[in-house]
Amino acid sequence: MSTRRERFIEMPRATPGTLRLLKVVTWGEEDAQPVVYLQAALHADELPGMLVLHKLAERLDALDAQGAIAGRVIMVPVANPIGLAQRLQGNILGRLEFDTGRNFNRGHGDLADVVAERLEGRLTDDAAANGRRVREALAEAARQMPGDDEAAWLRRSLLEMAVEADVCLDLHCDHEALLHLYTTPGSWPRAAGLAARLGCEGVFLADVSGGHPFDEAVSRPWSVIAERFSDRPLPDAPLSATIELRGMADVDEALAAQDADGLVDFLRDEGIVDGDAPPLPGARCEATPLAGVEHVRSTVPGLVCHCVDVGERVKKGQCLARIVDPLASFGSGVTELTAGTDGLVYARTHHRMAAPGMVITGIAGSEPLPGKASGALLTD
């Protein structure tokens, strides 16, 4: 018998006469452990993750029919119906909320302090029981977050589901990019398997990247709680990662099928799906510090002419792009943007008209860059 359950949850109405629905699909028995939570397109115009979850759902249905879902899967295939409806002249603009200008993947509740407060005197010498208490406290704190308007409701509802999980995967994409992921140093040994299964070509580590992205809202409380109650045992903290499924135009059935297969193998490694996964493929990259990522910005407006493709290794001083002022006299008006560090070009803009301050190229270096501070490592 199928364990698949689907719910369409009514979101609070933003305007009279409108109704949005958040779809949540689960596989596995009600209380089965371990739990994976997956969501796609929190930045609503980042579409590859939706296709990957579509392919993953097909595979989970087939596995479910064989009785092979050992744990539980919670999936939100379209995590941001608000942003997805933000159309302007044929374009979806799903990164920032139209109404407030807020980034949909920033400002996710920092539950660490409130939960640590509530756990005072309640943890014992039993790691598994402590883990359950932490998860209950996190879920309760998430439920008590404000949720009157639809964006706040969405933040609260997604987090409430995600804090239950042992693995939380938030699927995004970049403009034009290699497959890469963001997670915490504490998650790295476990995330190495995930990265290898997906064929990640970049892994960026930071304890606090800044602005409270969704993945850190799930993982951060655990490190704060472990520090505060260092005399009490805790189970493994959840593995929480933001996965960037290449570039925005990489909505491709063959790639999505490959990614979904990689995720199924990873779910086998994690004991969420029964059966042995094939041997772990070799890692395609080392993990590097998020503080080693250089976001090379244009200093001028003009046409973006990239000089390097994603996947190329560059040296400090190498030309990355030429920004051409279309109004300049012939032979002038070209500004060269150069690399400030050695590293791998993991992403570049898909825009072809630069504005001053716009990020043109992303380079992953192996060492932290001077001036990069914890808590201010992401672009907005």
Ligand SMILES: [Zn+2]
């Ligand atoms: Zn994103």
